[in-house]
Amino acid sequence: MPNSDSNDSLSNDSTPHSTSAIAAQPSYIVLPRESELAGKSYATVFEFLVDHFKQIEASVWQQRINDGKVHWQHGELIDATSEYQATARVYYYREVKAETKVPFYEQILHQDSDIIIVYKPHFLPVTPGGNFVNECLVHRLRIATQIDTVAPAHRLDKDTAGVMLMTLNPQTRHAYHQLFLDDKITKDYQAIAKVTPDLLAQLADNTCELPLHWTVKNRIVAANPSFTMQVVEGEANSHSEISLVAVKDGLGLFELSPITGKTHQLRVHMLSLGMPILNDRFYPVLQPKGPDNYDKPLQLLAKRLRFSDPLSGIEHDVECQGLDLLAMMLSMK
Template sequence: MSTVRATHASHIVLPENVTDKPTVCSFLIGHFKQIDATVWQQRIMDGKVHWRDGRLITLDCTFVPRERVYYYREVAVEKKVPFAENVIYEDDNIMVAYKPHFLAVSPSGQFVNECLVNRLRIKTGIETLVTAHRLDRATAGLMLLSKRPEQRHLYHDLFKYANITKHYQAIARLTPELYQQHQQGELALPLHWTVKNKIVKGDPSFTMKIADGEANSHSEIELIGVKGEFGLFRLSPITGKTHQLRLHMHSLGMPLVNDRLYPTLLDRCDDNFKQPLQLLAQQLEFTDPVTGIEHKIATKALDIDALIDKTIEII
């Protein structure tokens, strides 16, 4: 099978509490159980595993607690995502970039080079770029990145402690009741919902579900435009649970167009680049914790006529 190697090395710190692994190789084999032992042996023999200072690790190198081991992830050849990222804002400390649909944020799973961080590091030459938060691969929109790893926690805390305001835009098919109101000229916009409920892990584990109990999620949702059977929504998550906006729209009876998880988990298949999830992280508002600058950064707002025309064609 043809494989591709990650452009940038990953690393792991050898733990202090391991006493039954005499060599680095035996530790890697035991720690990464999903990777066959022969793969690690071959990587080491091919010079793809090394210490922090660049010295190559051999099959009989002794396990040294607290030392860093660097290695290069390899996966089957990645399919190129045919959409471009771009930098919206940049200063000495941060970068805000637009991530297109289908592009992973960071190396994970079967994506090592086809991810936003890797593309931006290559494009800008800034090897220290790290993300301050997460965004689903299926979702497009704004990502905040830190240029200085030692400052990353400051920007991550904006999201952790809800000190940043996020606005999304989305398209969904209206409920029959809302569509009828629109047809009769009785639908006054904007129409607003406050959604609060408890979100927990689903089955399979990469999905989420709404459960009984005290709410741990909160979104403010507005219907701001209508064309035909479809609505354009402004979504403002107050909390940041995984798949929160997708679940909250589904709970209103209006799942997002081209959502492959909710309400029905569709069979795994290759990405259909003509059918992106209609969800966009459109605006970020925050006070920079380092400079004190007040930021209000946005991508181009969705064009409801053009986008819904296109959506109607492909669904």
């Protein structure tokens, strides 16, 4: 499967549930054309791989090649002298020295010949990346279903749990991708956050009442570091509808509908309201990189997915169990 190549790593992280791992499915990279190389040139594929993946030592690529873990699209092995071929696909197997086992499990909510609708738990990435090669939703579902063409139809952050649409049939996959491009999918989320003191005061003296609603439209762009996002001045490129529906001991349960689909949109929009989502390690302040704290999952859930099947016409309306405001309140005492 195509992968975020810059995430290929040989991590030395060692947690109690970490083991070494080699990806069961290959990733690939398309060799750039000369016009895309910014003046560089490569005689061999090996030279390109070493230069492109700067975080991977040349000796590691040499060993992968020696072990037969690098090949062309049709399976022919690549060796250290294989010539660089622009636009050709090079397949390779990502590996990490320590892969953490995520102790939470997915649940299949619906399956037919074209799709799977599944619950994804917190902390489990959808596809390989970083220190995860096989501990991801796609690989788990391929094992569970014995279908090696399982692929996501949309994104869901590793830290976010909830309902996801996965495709099974490469011949019909485009029809489900098109649903998202045409805004024919309705996604409903829940979140828990600390309510601002001003809002709590207004609720206490009955100058406002639940539910409270916000329409949030602003411009979201990449921040620094680039995997985080920020709101800037300019024409809005993001839109969310957010409602506060319940409050207990200063914590609020929110219902959220993303009208657009920017990266981290709901997390950034909640921050813009002054109520960042509970246990968010990115917002408002990026926390130091470290092991996941399984006792403090991000309180954001993709609770419900609704759409008309583009092939069968069936009206799908699938949801999972919602966030528990009372349990979260008690866990913080």
